[in-house]
Amino acid sequence: RKEVEQDPGPFNVPEGATVAFNCTYSNSASQSFFWYRQDCRKEPKLLMSVYSSGNEDGRFTAQLNRASQYISLLIRDSKLSDSATYLCVVNRNQFYFGTGTSLTVIP
């Protein structure tokens, strides 16, 4: 079973829409959680860490449910510049990456 599983998408949404990505992890001993963003043919970059209490950074909200081993990312008021692949990452002594969810925001 994969350590981290994500819906690969693609998600195609109009500008201004709200979109949510989900991710599940298999090992309850996982310690920390992140969302990274990867633009086409570029390196991944940290978008935000995910905390049990939930956290928000502008239009982005991340949630963690340890009981269900589930992580989510909500993007409100989508912009064209949000088009990218979003990687769910879990740390359990080493970092495990999901395959990514592709988002295209359409004008």
Next chain:
Amino acid sequence: NAGVTQTPKFRVLKTGQSMTLLCAQDMNHEYMYWYRQDPGMGLRLIHYSVGEGTTAKGEVPDGYNVSRLKKQNFLLGLESAAPSQTSVYFCASRRTGEDEQFFGPGTRLTVL
């Protein structure tokens, strides 16, 4: 600061050839990582290092060797390249006590 740099950016090898990928970081980070990224597989950890002179195996270490002789450099070696090693290779580094990894721009390797 240049951050994390990788050399070369692109390379084509024939089966059985060897090569070394170089990763350098100027942030004085203790941890360094080598990942490969393949379609449908996500990033997978090959080897990592927690400090100068130390290395450890990750999820997919077979066919690769690494060395960390200097804190700022982490080398990934392929002794006898195989077509299955065709991939995009990313190096990353991070500071002890912090979670954020900083990635290099990647090396696109094709093995024919």
